[in-house]
Amino acid sequence: MASTVLSLCNPTNHYLFDRATRIVSIPELVCPAGNLPSLKVAVDNGADWVYMGLKDETNARNFAGLNFDAASASEGLRYAHAAGAKMLLAINTFPQGLAAPRWQRAIDGAADLGIDAVIVADAGLMRYAAERHPQLRLHLSVQASATNYEAINFYHQRFGISRAVLPRVLSLAQVADVVKNTPVPIEVFGFGSLCVMVEGRCALSSYVTGESPNTSGVCSPAKAVRWEKHGDTLDARLNGILIDRFAAGENAGYPTLCKGRFNVDDETYYAIEEPSSLNAMELLPELANIGIAAIKIEGRQRSPAYVAAVTRIWRAAIDAYARNPARFSVHADWANGLARVAEGQQHTLGAYHRKWK
Amino acid sequence: MKLSLGPVLYYWTRETLLDFYAAIAGSGVDIVYLGEVVCSRRHNLRLDDWLGLARDLSASGKEVVLSSQALIESESELKTLRRIADNGEFTVEANDMGAVRLLAGRVPFVAGPHLNIYNGETLAWFAGLGASRFVLPLELSRDILRELQSVRPAGIETEVFAYGRMPLAFSARCFTARHHNLPKDDCQFRCLDDADGLALRTRDKAAFLTLNGTQTQSAQVYDLSDSIGELRGLGVDAVRLSPQSSNMIGIIESFRERCAGRPGASLEGLRVAPPCNGYWYGVPGMEYRTPA
Numbered sequence: 160m161a162s163t164v165l166s167l168c169n170p171t172n173h174y175l176f177d178r179a180t181r182i183v184s185i186p187e188l189v190c191p192a193g194n195l196p197s198l199k200v201a202v203d204n205g206a207d208w209v210y211m212g213l214k215d216e217t218n219a220r221n222f223a224g225l226n227f228d229a230a231s232a233s234e235g236l237r238y239a240h241a242a243g244a245k246m247l248l249a250i251n252t253f254p255q256g257l258a259a260p261r262w263q264r265a266i267d268g269a270a271d272l273g274i275d276a277v278i279v280a281d282a283g284l285m286r287y288a289a290e291r292h293p294q295l296r297l298h299l300s301v302q303a304s305a306t307n308y309e310a311i312n313f314y315h316q317r318f319g320i321s322r323a324v325l326p327r328v329l330s331l332a333q334v335a336d337v338v339k340n341t342p343v344p345i346e347v348f349g350f351g352s353l354c355v356m357v358e359g360r361c362a363l364s365s366y367v368t369g370e371s372p373n374t375s376g377v378c379s380p381a382k383a384v385r386w387e388k389h390g391d392t393l394d395a396r397l398n399g400i401l402i403d404r405f406a407a408g409e410n411a412g413y414p415t416l417c418k419g420r421f422n423v424d425d426e427t428y429y430a431i432e433e434p435s436s437l438n439a440m441e442l443l444p445e446l447a448n449i450g451i452a453a454i455k456i457e458g459r460q461r462s463p464a465y466v467a468a469v470t471r472i473w474r475a476a477i478d479a480y481a482r483n484p485a486r487f488s489v490h491a492d493w494a495n496g497l498a499r500v501a502e503g504q505q506h507t508l509g510a511y512h513r514k515w516k
Numbered sequence: 517m518k519l520s521l522g523p524v525l526y527y528w529t530r531e532t533l534l535d536f537y538a539a540i541a542g543s544g545v546d547i548v549y550l551g552e553v554v555c556s557r558r559h560n561l562r563l564d565d566w567l568g569l570a571r572d573l574s575a576s577g578k579e580v581v582l583s584s585q586a587l588i589e590s591e592s593e594l595k596t597l598r599r600i601a602d603n604g605e606f607t608v609e610a611n612d613m614g615a616v617r618l619l620a621g622r623v624p625f626v627a628g629p630h631l632n633i634y635n636g637e638t639l640a641w642f643a644g645l646g647a648s649r650f651v652l653p654l655e656l657s658r659d660i661l662r663e664l665q666s667v668r669p670a671g672i673e674t675e676v677f678a679y680g681r682m683p684l685a686f687s688a689r690c691f692t693a694r695h696h697n698l699p700k701d702d703c704q705f706r707c708l709d710d711a712d713g714l715a716l717r718t719r720d721k722a723a724f725l726t727l728n729g730t731q732t733q734s735a736q737v738y739d740l741s742d743s744i745g746e747l748r749g750l751g752v753d754a755v756r757l758s759p760q761s762s763n764m765i766g767i768i769e770s771f772r773e774r775c776a777g778r779p780g781a782s783l784e785g786l787r788v789a790p791p792c793n794g795y796w797y798g799v800p801g802m803e804y805r806t807p808a
Binding site: 253254255256257258259280281282283284286287303304305306307308309310312313314316328329330333336355356357359360361362363365366367368369371373374398400401402403404417420421422423424426427430431432510514515516 | 589591597617618620632634637654659662663682688689691694699700714716717719722727794800801
């Protein structure tokens with residue numbers, strides 16, 4: 160962390176003055192913790208915030224073998240606080256029908272435990288949290304699908320949200336426009352797996368498998384995946400649907416349903432999105448200039464080694480930027496380190512870069 | 517049970533749209549949703565044209581609702597949204613929380629299918645904001661609908677998407693432009709070529725999805741025509757038919773008959789693709805089950 164950090168009007172932002180006494184905002188680093196070992200290495204490597212979920216359908220990374228129970232959440236919170244980091248609990252799926260009480264108990268538990276903030280997507284649940292636990296800090300989940308400042312300001316007006324995570328659909332200019340027109344500190348994704356669809360409004364996974372991020376906290380769930388070898392080719396199917404077919408020697412990636420090769424007008428290509436992942440590190444100065452409050456790293460489903468590497472590299476980059484904003488550039492060893500742990504074969508700036516659209 | 521016609525999700529020529537709605541004026545639908553929900557670049561009808569159509573359809577006895585865009589990213593899109601919200605004549609269907617902000621507490625509105633009303637608490641909150649009707653999210657089942665109906669506040673109607681290719685996802689990226697190797701900002705409006713969207717097949721040639729600009733739809737047609745009795749039994753107030761480029765009047769007539777408790781004409785041969793109804797039964801949406 161830069162030694163000249165000052166806290167000004169916005170309590171969640173860090174600021175410093177550069178040589179021209181211009182105020183520069185230093186984004187906080189928000190890192191994923193799929194389990195306690197990941198949480199610890201995220202904290203050890205300089206995360207300002209770690210975010211985690213419970214072992215049930217209340218969070219959008221509801222994968223077998225992942226997530227926290229009450230005891231590990233409590234231990235994680237102690238560990239984070241001892242190091243000066245904060246912990247976020249994601250309760251960001253949508254309870255269905257009459258099921259909300261189970262999600263409400265998760266909110267109650269977070270408040271009782273003293274979690275620093277909860278990440279919520281469902282409006283009914285946000286209302287519950289705001290009314291029952293007014294001291295509990297609310298972050299608007301990316302799954303709430305708020306892509307413009309009118310939407311974000313509405314959540315602010317109604318529930319007093321303290322931060323909003325933007326879906327990965329906006330260009331840099333559009334992100335800047337949101338920040339300019341809302342009192343709510345804005346968090347954006349900086350690195351990790353990339354959703355090409357606006358989060359919170361994609362039912363492709365339930366169309367194929369019966370389970371989606373909104374309903375079950377999963378996309379293209381592993382239990383629906385079948386690998387079939389036919390001679391030299393390898394087929395990746397999701398509940399029977401052929402997502403991709405790999406020739407011998409081709410890298411066979413996980414069949415996330417929007418990242419396969421399909422046929423449109425007799426042309427076979429990545430019709431929706433390549434199996435690439437987001438890396439916005441080169442945009443760090445622009446994101447800071449815009450006034451982004453925090454940069455989020457995706458990947459609660461990834462290993463502690465991934466979390467450690469990505470956190471360490473992003474911490475180094477943000478600190479380097481804070482020391483000398485004008486001379487920031489992405490070091491080759493950072494880029495190589497991130498490339499080693501990225502999913503897929505290539506990096507993209509995603510929607511931040513207008514041409515991607 | 518009322519019959520509603522959802523907004524045209526595809527990009528049709530001005531003439532095609534005007535002809536289509538001229539036919540709709542004399543059809544058996546009770547409610548007509550109008551407007552561009554998918555892409556702000558589409559401009560064959562401007563807001564003033566939609567308002568003119570709305571007045572014509574209203575004069576023909578239809579209840580008209582103006583549908584707002586689902587994914588709103590830019591200030592110019594917000595400007596259009598404000599004009600729709602302030603139109604002062606017609607109810608608005610909000611498809612984004614920004615639209616809800618502009619309508620809540622001011623005028624009654626329809627909470628559209630893209631607002632994520634998954635549970636009773638959220639439904640009650642929307643009712644309190646002034647929603648006079650809500651559209652069930654597409655991926656919810658009849659069992660969840662039954663639960664929602666059991667706690668639905670007085671004064672809010674329930675509408676269910678019951679026919680058409682399902683709008684499953686939205687993106688900032690235009691998949692039609694991508695297919696033609698064109699940037700979105702210079703898309704040349706190639707989606708005009710695909711009156712019912714562009715077919716996306718798997719590599720073993722199975723129909724899978726439909727590309728419609730920035731929207732991704734199912735390849736199959738969601739069809740609850742054989743479950744109309746069940747919908748009525750659940751206290752559903754309106755069923756929505758999503759427009760396709762051909763046979764729409766025949767489809768409306770069949771649903772009209774079924775809503776009146778009579779056996780309507782078979783939709784076989786009228787649909788643009790085979791049916792699916794998995795979501796209704798709480799299984800993968802692409803599946804089809806023969807209603808009991």
